Amino acid sequence: MKNNITLLIIFLFFAQFLSAQAGLEKWVKGQIMSEAIPLEGINIINTSSKINSISDQYGNFSIVAKEGDVLSFSAADYESLRKIINKQEFKLGSIVVNMTATSVELKEVIINGNSEISAENLGIIPRGQIKLTPAERKVYTATSTPTDALLNYFSGRTKMLKKEVELEKKEVLRAKLEYLFEDKYYIETLKIPEELIKGFQYYCVEDAGFASSLQSKNKTMSMFLIVGLASNYNQKRVYGK
Incomplete structure (x- = not known):
């Protein structure tokens, strides 16, 4: 009888331990991509705890969650997505999310085959403008005028921003490799x-x-x-x- 009571106590303790582990929360890191391109400004919310986060320029984010929690991802130009954090993802503390850009149905437009229609010809963007990444735009802004260039050079900001450009390039390459x-x-x-x-x-x-x-x-x-x-x-x- 005494042995049975001991076994019952051990069983109840073990069950309580497993229950506590199942409810354990921790920081989970993730990256959001679309066709191997990191997505910035994606809203993430843990639907269980209502904790929210937002992705940075490299598509990275961190959020407190536990195994089985449902994360909701949304942005204006992408289809909303809900993801359950599985056991393996929670154990590693890392997830990767792929989002799909929303498709916009356009009315049929008949174009003259001899006309040259482009964003530059329509005046939407300046002719010959170089497309810059978010990190490259920061470097351009920091060096766009002689005064800014001088101040940012001596403060070390330009050097730091150029390092961010290199990191951004490597992150994009790693994302391509991942797929x-x-x-x-x-x-x-x-x-x-x-x-x-x-x-x-x-x-x-x-x-x-x-x-x-x-x-x-x-x-x-x-x-x-x-x-x-x-x-x-x-x-x-x-x-x-």
Whole structure:
């Protein structure tokens, strides 16, 4: 009888422990993409706790959540999305979300085949204007006038902003790489542990040759180079060399 009571107490304690673990909350990091492009300004809300967040210029965000919580993603130009945080995502503390741009139905327009219609010809944007990324626009603003250029140079802001441009370029490349190969390829073929895949991707985009193959969309070359990079990465990881 005494043993039965002891077992019952242990069972109740274990059940309470599991219940507490199931309700555990922590910071979960994520990245929001659309066709390998990071999305800035996406609204994220945890529908369970009503905690909200917003993605930065690299598509990154952080939010407090627990396993099983439903996150809602919304923005003016993208289809709303709801995602449940599964056990693996909660364990890793990281999720990746893909959103789809909303399609706008346009009325039929008949265009003269000989006319040259473009945003530049219509005066929507200046002719020959260079398209800048968010980080590049910050550098341009900081150096657009002699006074700004001088002040930002000596304050170190220009140097910092140029570093942001490089980081932005690498993040875009890593996002492209993320969709080039499935996790199964990293784990089974390249022998990269699942929890180190993202770190290995950053390691790859640091290599100039591999980065060039990604930019030129040369998948054959990327597949060739990534094997050697994986070998070097695993050697450093195991032997510290």
